[in-house]
Amino acid sequence: MPIIETHNIIKDYDMGKVQVRALNGIDLTIEQGEFVAIMGPSGSGKSTLMHIIGCLDSPSEGSYLLDTLQVSNLSKSDLAAIRNKKVGFVFQTFNLLPHLNILKNVELPLMYAGIPYKDRIKRAREVLANVGLSDRLRHKPGELSGGQRQRVAIARAIVNNPAILLADEPTGNLDTQAGGDILSIFSELHQKGHTIIIVTHDQAVANRADRIIRIIDGKIVDGNLAA
Amino acid sequence: MAISLRESLFIGLADMWTRKIRSLVTVVGIILGVMSIMVVLAIVNEMNRSTLEWMTERGGINKIEVHFNWGNDKSDWSKANFTLNELKYIRSQIPEAAAFTPMISDRESALTKGELYYRSTISGVYPDLPKVEEWQVAKGRFINYFDLDNNNNVIVLGSTVARELFGSKEPVGDYVYAEGQAFKVIGVMATKSYVKPGTENFGNFLEYMNKRAFIPLSTMIHKVSPSQKIDRINVRAASPEEALKLQSKLESIILNMKEGKRLFEVSSAKEMMDEMKKNSQVFTAIFILIAVVSLLVGGIVIMNIMLASVQERTREIGVRLAVGARRLDIFIQFMIQTMLITSLGGVIGIILGYAILDLVGKYLIMQLSASLQMVYVALLVSVGVGFIFGIMPAVRASNLNPVTALRNE
Ligand SMILES: Nc1ncnc2c1ncn2[C@@H]1O[C@H](COP(=O)(O)OP(=O)(O)OP(=O)(O)O)[C@@H](O)[C@H]1O
Ligand SMILES: [Mg+2]
Numbered sequence: 001m002p003i004i005e006t007h008n009i010i011k012d013y014d015m016g017k018v019q020v021r022a023l024n025g026i027d028l029t030i031e032q033g034e035f036v037a038i039m040g041p042s043g044s045g046k047s048t049l050m051h052i053i054g055c056l057d058s059p060s061e062g063s064y065l066l067d068t069l070q071v072s073n074l075s076k077s078d079l080a081a082i083r084n085k086k087v088g089f090v091f092q093t094f095n096l097l098p099h100l101n102i103l104k105n106v107e108l109p110l111m112y113a114g115i116p117y118k119d120r121i122k123r124a125r126e127v128l129a130n131v132g133l134s135d136r137l138r139h140k141p142g143e144l145s146g147g148q149r150q151r152v153a154i155a156r157a158i159v160n161n162p163a164i165l166l167a168d169e170p171t172g173n174l175d176t177q178a179g180g181d182i183l184s185i186f187s188e189l190h191q192k193g194h195t196i197i198i199v200t201h202d203q204a205v206a207n208r209a210d211r212i213i214r215i216i217d218g219k220i221v222d223g224n225l226a227a
Numbered sequence: 228m229a230i231s232l233r234e235s236l237f238i239g240l241a242d243m244w245t246r247k248i249r250s251l252v253t254v255v256g257i258i259l260g261v262m263s264i265m266v267v268l269a270i271v272n273e274m275n276r277s278t279l280e281w282m283t284e285r286g287g288i289n290k291i292e293v294h295f296n297w298g299n300d301k302s303d304w305s306k307a308n309f310t311l312n313e314l315k316y317i318r319s320q321i322p323e324a325a326a327f328t329p330m331i332s333d334r335e336s337a338l339t340k341g342e343l344y345y346r347s348t349i350s351g352v353y354p355d356l357p358k359v360e361e362w363q364v365a366k367g368r369f370i371n372y373f374d375l376d377n378n379n380n381v382i383v384l385g386s387t388v389a390r391e392l393f394g395s396k397e398p399v400g401d402y403v404y405a406e407g408q409a410f411k412v413i414g415v416m417a418t419k420s421y422v423k424p425g426t427e428n429f430g431n432f433l434e435y436m437n438k439r440a441f442i443p444l445s446t447m448i449h450k451v452s453p454s455q456k457i458d459r460i461n462v463r464a465a466s467p468e469e470a471l472k473l474q475s476k477l478e479s480i481i482l483n484m485k486e487g488k489r490l491f492e493v494s495s496a497k498e499m500m501d502e503m504k505k506n507s508q509v510f511t512a513i514f515i516l517i518a519v520v521s522l523l524v525g526g527i528v529i530m531n532i533m534l535a536s537v538q539e540r541t542r543e544i545g546v547r548l549a550v551g552a553r554r555l556d557i558f559i560q561f562m563i564q565t566m567l568i569t570s571l572g573g574v575i576g577i578i579l580g581y582a583i584l585d586l587v588g589k590y591l592i593m594q595l596s597a598s599l600q601m602v603y604v605a606l607l608v609s610v611g612v613g614f615i616f617g618i619m620p621a622v623r624a625s626n627l628n629p630v631t632a633l634r635n636e
Contacts, residue, residue: 056549056629077553083629084551095546095633099245111234112551156550 001068003163003195004030004053009062011048011218022048023059024218030197032163035190037206038199040215046199047168049215053197054087054166055079067163084112088157090167094149096141102128102152103137109160127155131185147178154185158194165189167198171205183208232559239564243571246536253532254572256525257612260518261576261605266587267514268604269595274507277423277593278500284421284433286360288467288496289325291474293460293481296492307490308456311448320480323465324473326358330459331447338440339404340392347388347440349405351447351455357416359463362436367399367414374413375443378450382410386418387437406451410442423592458491470497522608525572526616533565533620544624545632558625565617566610573609577602 011023022045030036038046051057052064055071064071066082074082083089088109096105106124115123128134131151141149150170157165167186171179183205190196198209206212213223243250282288295307309317314329321327331351338347354370357363365386374381382403389398389412398412419433431437447455462477464470474495481491537544544557581597588595 051630054549056633077555080548080551080553083549089549091633095542095549097543097546099241108547109550112547112553112556160551 001032002029002065003032003067004028004197005065006052006059007063009049009052009059009064011045011052011057012060022218023052026062026218026220028213028220028224030195033190033193033195034211035186035196035209036198037209037212038197038215039201039203039206039212044215045218046215048218050089050166050168050197050199053164054089055082056089080112084109085160086162087164087166088154088160088162090150090153090157090165090170092169092172094141094146094153094173096149096152096156098141101138101140102133102144102155105141105152106156106159109156113160124155124159127159128152131155145178146174147181150174150178150182151185154182158189162194164195164197167196169199169201171200171202179205232563235556235559235563236567238560239567242564243567249532250568250571253529253568254525254575256521256528257569257572257609258525258576258579260522260525260612261573261609262580262583263514263518263521264605264608265577265580265597265601266584266595267511267518268601269584269597270514270587270591270593271507271511272598272601273593273595274510275504278503278507281421281423281432282496282500283361284419286362286461286463286496288500289464289470290359290361291462291464291470291477291493291495293462293477293491293493295458296489298489298492306488307458309458309460311445311457313484314457314460316484317460317477317480321462321473321476323469324462325465326355326463328353328355328359328461329444329457330461331444331455331457334447334452334455336405338388338392340401343392345388345391347385347438348435349382349440349442349447349451351444351451351457352441353444355463356441356461359461361463362419363417364414365417367412369414370441370443375445378445379443380408380410380446380450381413381442383414383416383441384412385416385437385439387434388440389415405440408450416441464495467497470495474498522612526569526612529565529569529613530616530619533561533617534623537561537620537624540624541627541632541635544627545629545635548627548629548632554625557627558621561621561624562614562617565620566613569609569613569616570606573606576609577605580605 006026006028009023009026010021013020013022026049028049038049040046048057052059055066058072067086071079096102097108103121103124106128107120110120110123125134125137128137131154133148133151133155136144136148141152144152150173154170165186171182174182186196186198187208198205200206211223214221309329318327329352334349336347336349338345352370354372354375357369364383367383369383370381373379382405384392384398384403392398392403393401398415401412402409403412404410416437419436421432423429423432442451444457462473464473474493478493481493482489485491547557584595584597
């Protein structure tokens with residue numbers, strides 16, 4: 001049973017007079033527990049696809065089955081619950097809240113999940129320990145290095161133990177050393193059974209994955225199982 | 228399961244703390260609005276309280292007074308007079324009146340007791356006077372109908388008169404001299420006192436009553452001063468509602484009696500009270516308008532600042548949505564923040580309003596004081612302003628699309 005299954009997904013951006021077609025008929029199948037890399041030139045639609053998979057955005061046309069659920073039938077609060085529990089998102093630019101310390105940042109998804117304060121703190125500390133940041137709990141994101149910030153972002157993405165982890169160029173802003181650390185964490189999570197999808201421009205990074213999917217001009221040109 | 232209110236409150240407080248100065252500047256309008264509400268309520272409370280107290284001391288709101296109509300032709304003054312028969316007739320026409328006394332136009336007279344001497348105002352009255360004025364006799368008794376029928380030389384003294392002439396000695400049973408005649412002192416009236424709070428150095432506004440003395444109307448007319456005019460009547464109605472009816476009835480009786488000439492005016496305390504209430508309502512309305520306008524302006528300022536804040540925090544909202552916040556969570560977060568800011572303004576306004584009450588009171592010569600009711604109203608209003616003007620920014624924040632919000636630089 002695939003955890004992600006899309007049929008002919010199209011995404012158009014309405015730019016007033018012209019329409020930009022970011023995705024042009026995506027048929028994608030990803031099995032539970034896979035580690036997949038997505039590659040493609042800039043502007044080919046990788047981020048757009050990731051947003052749709054992560055339920056941050058919705059397609060203009062086509063169907064998307066997430067764990068057999070038809071996403072287009074879900075309500076806004078169902079989608080919020082999916083973003084909260086089912087998928088974790090890691091961004092290239094970290095997207096941490098600068099005025100909160102890293103413990104609070106990691107707590108955020110637990111808070112929206114309605115988990116009591118004590119349990120939240122415990123769980124957030126645990127996850128931050130897993131990414132090697134136990135000694136930085138009270139630091140603000142601005143006081144950390146890029147690699148450390150990305151580890152906080154990963155901790156936040158996995159704190160609710162989501163089935164799927166989406167990472168859009170997670171090592172793009174990092175040097176080789178820090179990038180390597182991040183990839184080790186992903187490998188570890190993959191071992192534990194999480195489904196991982198990672199967008200990258202770096203062939204070496206992509207080589208860590210089970211499968212590489214290539215996108216050009218909003219179409220998958222290589223690496224699809226279903227094909 | 229949206230996040231709890233406590234959680235939202237905590238986020239709101241933290242937000243406010245990170246933007247302390249701005250939060251404070253934001254609420255200036257609310258502070259001013261709440262301050263004026265405090266002052267208005269204090270003034271209205273005090274006006275109502277002191278009016279009622281004044282009225283009660285002056286004989287209550289059941290009192291009706293008939294007196295010369297200064298608005299009419301002044302040359303009629305000499306004709307404005309009631310005969311003893313006319314008085315009897317008027318009384319017989321208004322049996323429903325609880326008490327009735329004419330007042331002979333006040334006559335300044337020297338009262339003497341041995342060596343001592345005091346200039347008092349002597350009035351000729353009916354036995355009903357204490358009832359009409361709600362004025363107790365402190366010692367002895369008041370004039371009765373026997374005194375009236377027999378033109379007795381008896382006198383009841385105001386408390387100041389008694390003190391000046393008798394000091395600590397017992398006046399009741401003793402004699403004083405007035406207009407060349409001896410009068411037996413049969414009673415002393417209770418002291419009338421009304422001190423307006425804040426104007427203590429003006430003294431007792433009703434002291435003039437304590438300087439009066441009363442003798443039977445018949446004695447005044449027949450033995451002391453036959454030329455004296457009877458041009459005042461004071462009546463007491465059974466109830467404030469009766470007072471208004473009795474007032475118009477008296478008006479028409481007297482108008483008929485005086486062949487349609489408006490020689491006399493009939494006024495009632497109830498009517499004056501209603502008039503004063505109306506005036507104070509106008510005054511209240513004006514101040515409430517000022518308060519509402521400043522709260523509105525304050526609210527609009529807050530709304531704009533909150534809209535700017537939503538704009539500025541678009542990315543943060545995007546992040547929150549991306550990690551699972553619902554639209555309702557975002558909505559509540561911004562609503563609570565706005566309401567917290569306005570309540571902060573409310574609290575500051577209450578404190579400052581309380582602080583300036585004394586100042587305003589000195590200026591208006593009033594004793595203004597804060598009450599719990601004022602604090603509740605002020606708090607309610609400031610939270611309400613936050614609620615109303617928080618809706619639009621909160622709706623805007625909660626309607627953001629996660630991806631668009633995250634793209635925002
Ligand atoms: N919000 C938007 N409005 C209009 N056009 C958009 C929007 N988001 C993306 N696009 C367009 O859609 C296309 C795909 O963009 P997308 O961000 O998915 O590319 P990408 O593959 O992630 O590129 P990169 O490798 O540079 O991140 C681009 O042509 C882009 O200009
Ligand atoms: Mg991209």
